[in-house]
Amino acid sequence: MSEILVLVEHADGDVKKVTLELLTLARSLGEPSAVWAGPGYTDAAKARLAEYGAAKIYVASSEEIVDHVVAPKAELLAKLVSDSSPAAVLVAATAEGKEIAGRLAIKTDSGVITDAVGVSEGFVADQSIFGGGVNVRSRVTKGTPIVAVRPNSTAPVAEPGAGAEEKVEIALSDSARAAKVVERVKQERGARPELTEAAIVVSGGRGVGSGENFAIIEKLADSLGAAVGASRAATDAGWYPHQFQVGQTGKTVSPQLYIATGISGAIQHRAGMQTSKTIVVINKDPEAPIFEIADFGVVGDLFQVVPQLTEEIEKRK
Amino acid sequence: MNIVVCVKQVPDTATERKLRSDDKTLDRDAADGVVNELDEYAVEEALRLKEAHGGEVTVLTMGPAKATETIRKALAMGADKAVHLSDDALHGSDALSTSYALAETLKKIGFDLVILGSESTDARTGVLAAMLAERLGAPQLTLANKVEVDGSAITIQRVTDYGYDRVEASLPAVVSVVEKINEPRYPSFKGIMAAKKKPVESLAIGDAEISAEQVGLASAWSEVVEFAAAPPRAAGTVVKDEGDGGVKAAEFLASKKFV
Ligand SMILES: Cc1cc2nc3c(=O)[nH]c(=O)nc-3n(C[C@H](O)[C@H](O)[C@H](O)COP(=O)(O)OP(=O)(O)OC[C@H]3O[C@@H](n4cnc5c(N)ncnc54)[C@H](O)[C@@H]3O)c2cc1C
Numbered sequence: 034m035s036e037i038l039v040l041v042e043h044a045d046g047d048v049k050k051v052t053l054e055l056l057t058l059a060r061s062l063g064e065p066s067a068v069w070a071g072p073g074y075t076d077a078a079k080a081r082l083a084e085y086g087a088a089k090i091y092v093a094s095s096e097e098i099v100d101h102v103v104a105p106k107a108e109l110l111a112k113l114v115s116d117s118s119p120a121a122v123l124v125a126a127t128a129e130g131k132e133i134a135g136r137l138a139i140k141t142d143s144g145v146i147t148d149a150v151g152v153s154e155g156f157v158a159d160q161s162i163f164g165g166g167v168n169v170r171s172r173v174t175k176g177t178p179i180v181a182v183r184p185n186s187t188a189p190v191a192e193p194g195a196g197a198e199e200k201v202e203i204a205l206s207d208s209a210r211a212a213k214v215v216e217r218v219k220q221e222r223g224a225r226p227e228l229t230e231a232a233i234v235v236s237g238g239r240g241v242g243s244g245e246n247f248a249i250i251e252k253l254a255d256s257l258g259a260a261v262g263a264s265r266a267a268t269d270a271g272w273y274p275h276q277f278q279v280g281q282t283g284k285t286v287s288p289q290l291y292i293a294t295g296i297s298g299a300i301q302h303r304a305g306m307q308t309s310k311t312i313v314v315i316n317k318d319p320e321a322p323i324f325e326i327a328d329f330g331v332v333g334d335l336f337q338v339v340p341q342l343t344e345e346i347e348k349r350k
Numbered sequence: 351m352n353i354v355v356c357v358k359q360v361p362d363t364a365t366e367r368k369l370r371s372d373d374k375t376l377d378r379d380a381a382d383g384v385v386n387e388l389d390e391y392a393v394e395e396a397l398r399l400k401e402a403h404g405g406e407v408t409v410l411t412m413g414p415a416k417a418t419e420t421i422r423k424a425l426a427m428g429a430d431k432a433v434h435l436s437d438d439a440l441h442g443s444d445a446l447s448t449s450y451a452l453a454e455t456l457k458k459i460g461f462d463l464v465i466l467g468s469e470s471t472d473a474r475t476g477v478l479a480a481m482l483a484e485r486l487g488a489p490q491l492t493l494a495n496k497v498e499v500d501g502s503a504i505t506i507q508r509v510t511d512y513g514y515d516r517v518e519a520s521l522p523a524v525v526s527v528v529e530k531i532n533e534p535r536y537p538s539f540k541g542i543m544a545a546k547k548k549p550v551e552s553l554a555i556g557d558a559e560i561s562a563e564q565v566g567l568a569s570a571w572s573e574v575v576e577f578a579a580a581p582p583r584a585a586g587t588v589v590k591d592e593g594d595g596g597v598k599a600a601e602f603l604a605s606k607k608f609v
């Protein structure tokens with residue numbers, strides 16, 4: 034079967050959920066090989082990748098790979114593409130994943146498709162564009178197809194693979210070392226899942242009214258094990274940090290469940306969440322456009338409805 | 351410092367955006383063209399760096415004749431001059447060809463610093479800055495929410511999932527900016543008047559030694575196979591809160607096995 038490279042996303046040695054999704058997707062297209070870039074590789078990570086079907090695991094664990102911005106990972110993948118001529122390369126469509134895909138495309142003289150929400154036979158990718166208004170099927174016509182796939186596009190399903198490990202040594206070029214990371218600053222986000230990866234996202238908008246009031250959004254999120262998001266009105270006001278903004282100029286999320294509270298549903302907000310599988314809305318204005326895309330909506334004051342919902346969820350646990 | 355800002359004209363997100371049925375490319379006539387919003391932040395950052403360190407700000411746009419409106423807006427904000435790469439041969443270019451055409455133009459016009467938005471609102475690929483860094487062999491300083499220049503040294507804060515990375519490099523470099531980096535200025539009346547007299551150099555592909563074989567729809571590395579309007583979402587249930595809205599919402603979540 035043809036080899037499909039899957040670039041592993043990992044944090045603190047843990048394989049991220051999106052990688053398990055990509056391995057699952059890759060199994061439907063060929064035989065997945067996981068590519069581990071940077072330090073942190075452990076037996077647990079190996080077991081996890083094999084559990085989800087990695088036939089091979091390429092491990093390039095040099096510290097240098099993460100000490101410079103993006104370019105080293107693209108060089109690593111380009112080397113693997115030239116050594117083993119895979120049928121395709123899949124990366125997660127995160128901001129960095131897309132940048133890696135872009136540089137790789139140039140190095141390997143290949144086309145790239147970004148923000149795929151599905152990939153089928155012949156590496157034809159599904160894209161949802163213009164804020165979810167148009168569905169496109171597109172494909173790479175030159176080189177090795179490189180596809181950046183959105184988190185939450187495929188449900189991860191375990192199916193063991195051989196997990197044969199292969200160490201990769203890579204000598205980085207000078208230009209790959211041009212942008213050096215001199216400090217990593219971790220900002221507290223509690224124990225919540227990452228916004229783009231989360232299965233459930235609870236977002237607050239202008240209706241939340243203040244930064245302090247976001248505590249009730251966080252409580253609801255925590256009762257569901259969800260990530261917290263915010264509209265631009267809320268991040269502009271400084272009520273919630275910008276990295277949690279959902280929408281056209283923020284993050285694109287595609288969770289199983291998206292709960293929008295005190296958000297009107299401007300097209301720019303919808304552009305970042307319209308592909309969510311189930312949408313629940315809490316808003317006091319029955320005319321708010323967000324109700325048009327709601328699977329379930331409550332017309333009411335979020336300060337009444339949200340705490341009651343949280344309490345009810347806690348009761349049912 | 352010679353700063354070049356890449357600015358893209360995009361269809362206004364507030365209007366209905368379409369693909370053309372004939373060649374499946376963006377229908378640029380169907381909607382009003384506006385400056386890609388993040389590119390206003392890129393222009394603002396360039397102006398601030400110029401104000402602090404001296405130099406010149408050049409706007410670079412690749413796009414049809416209509417894109418001059420976008421160029422004028424950037425000039426009205428305070429950029430000094432513009433280069434408009436415009437040629438029918440560029441129509442339908444994908445990200446690889448666009449980055450190639452912009453890189454060739456940048457080599458021709460020269461730069462110490464190139465600043466882009468981190469993403470456009472129409473195609474949203476978010477790859478151009480990384481591709482330009484690759485093609486130009488320049489350091490990639492992307493997703494910046496802070497930029498500092500000191501002589502030939504440049505430092506940014508790169509936004510990450512966990513917070514940010516501080517990244518160092520030397521000029522020349524390629525930077526992309528995120529939304530909260532600054533507050534773009536509104537063009538003043540004086541700025542708008544002055545923009546009308548600022549030089550805009552129009553280049554066809556031959557002028558920048560761009561090969562026709564590497565740009566345009568026919569040479570693209572990817573293609574749209576088909577497209578269709580997304581089916582509308584099935585209408586959901588909306589209830590009015592009668593004191594039990596939270597309970598009702600919980601019941602819905604339970605019916606979908608979320609709780
Ligand atoms: C180029 C561009 C890019 C943009 N990018 C983004 C983006 O990435 N993300 C984004 O979100 N926006 C973005 N915007 C902004 C967008 O157009 C809207 O302005 C923004 O989404 C509005 O946020 P909101 O829904 O929270 O606020 P509003 O539109 O003010 O809506 C607030 C809602 O809260 C409801 N409400 C108020 N009080 C209560 C209460 N007590 N209980 C229940 N409901 C209540 C109101 O009925 C109202 O519907 C962008 C705009 C532009 C032009």
Ligand SMILES: Cc1cc2nc3c(=O)[nH]c(=O)nc-3n(C[C@H](O)[C@H](O)[C@H](O)COP(=O)(O)OP(=O)(O)OC[C@H]3O[C@@H](n4cnc5c(N)ncnc54)[C@H](O)[C@@H]3O)c2cc1C
Nearest residue numbers: 146147356412444445466467469470473474475476477478
């Ligand atoms: C809906 C849609 C989906 C697409 N998907 C793909 C795809 O998957 N793969 C692919 O290869 N192509 C794709 N394209 C083609 C893509 O639009 C063009 O390649 C485009 O020129 C660059 O992509 P972008 O706008 O997404 O760049 P981004 O990387 O999102 O833009 C970042 C920045 O680059 C600068 N920039 C971008 N374009 C220009 C320009 N013309 N002039 C000056 N500066 C510019 C701006 O500073 C901008 O803020 C798609 C097009 C559309 C309309």
